[in-house]
Amino acid sequence: MDPTVPPATDKNGTMTEPPAHGSVVLREFTEADVRLALELGEDPYIPLIGSLPAHPTRRQAEEWVRRQQSGRAEGRGYPFVIVADGAAVGTIGLWLRKLSEGIGILGYSISPERRRRGYATDALKAITEFAWTVSGVERIELYIEPWNRGSLRAAENAGFRCEGLLPAHHEIGGVLKDMLLYVSP
Numbered sequence: 001m002d003p004t005v006p007p008a009t010d011k012n013g014t015m016t017e018p019p020a021h022g023s024v025v026l027r028e029f030t031e032a033d034v035r036l037a038l039e040l041g042e043d044p045y046i047p048l049i050g051s052l053p054a055h056p057t058r059r060q061a062e063e064w065v066r067r068q069q070s071g072r073a074e075g076r077g078y079p080f081v082i083v084a085d086g087a088a089v090g091t092i093g094l095w096l097r098k099l100s101e102g103i104g105i106l107g108y109s110i111s112p113e114r115r116r117r118g119y120a121t122d123a124l125k126a127i128t129e130f131a132w133t134v135s136g137v138e139r140i141e142l143y144i145e146p147w148n149r150g151s152l153r154a155a156e157n158a159g160f161r162c163e164g165l166l167p168a169h170h171e172i173g174g175v176l177k178d179m180l181l182y183v184s185p
């Protein structure tokens with residue numbers, strides 16, 4: 001493993017258990033998650049906010065899964081699959097591009113047919129607990145478009161508070177979009 005990747009440890013310095021909360025468990029990506037990638041790629045919004053191509057071919061989905069699998073080793077962050085009732089229902093990641101400022105950034109998506117069951121809320125709670133075990137993380141941020149009610153509610157349900165609106169902050173679909181900044185207390 002790349003030595004720049006901070007270890008996820010508990011207070012005794014040992015690796016933590018897979019993050020879990022309520023109905024979900026988070027696990028690392030496997031090759032079988034190509035199916036999940038194909039599902040997520042059919043959503044109109046998910047490909048705009050990440051590196052998964054819209055309507056991916058099987059090969060594009062496989063490449064995306066491999067990028068998720070290498071994220072940890074390359075020090076980009078901790079990508080997880082969200083599992084509920086034994087099925088892969090979405091993804092959530094702790095990203096480390098602002099780690100030099102003590103900041104971890106969360107991103108997440110739930111398969112269209114699995115929404116409104118509390119999975120995003122539970123996954124946010126699980127990864128937040130995990131994020132505090134990653135050395136160097138002192139603040140956890142979420143960036144959400146103001147119209148994205150499901151994401152705002154999930155963030156609020158998971159205890160995040162809104163710090164304000166950042167005008168023209170993220171390029172999404174080729175357009176600079178205002179983003180609400182949410183922070184874990």
Ligand SMILES: CC(C)(COP(=O)(O)OP(=O)(O)OC[C@H]1O[C@@H](n2cnc3c(N)ncnc32)[C@H](O)[C@@H]1OP(=O)(O)O)[C@@H](O)C(=O)NCCC(=O)NCCS
Pocket residue numbers: 043045046049108109110111114115116117118119120121122143144145148149150151153154157
């Ligand atoms: C946003 C998203 C992750 C929410 O996932 P989810 O598993 O459906 O969220 P939850 O079930 O935890 O719902 C949280 C709350 O939001 C509500 N909610 C969910 N989707 C909603 C929607 N489209 N409109 C209004 N409310 C919604 C739920 O009813 C729940 O309400 P509550 O506070 O009364 O309990 C999912 O819609 C998604 O993947 N969207 C596309 C990708 C995306 O937007 N990612 C986040 C980028 S910041």
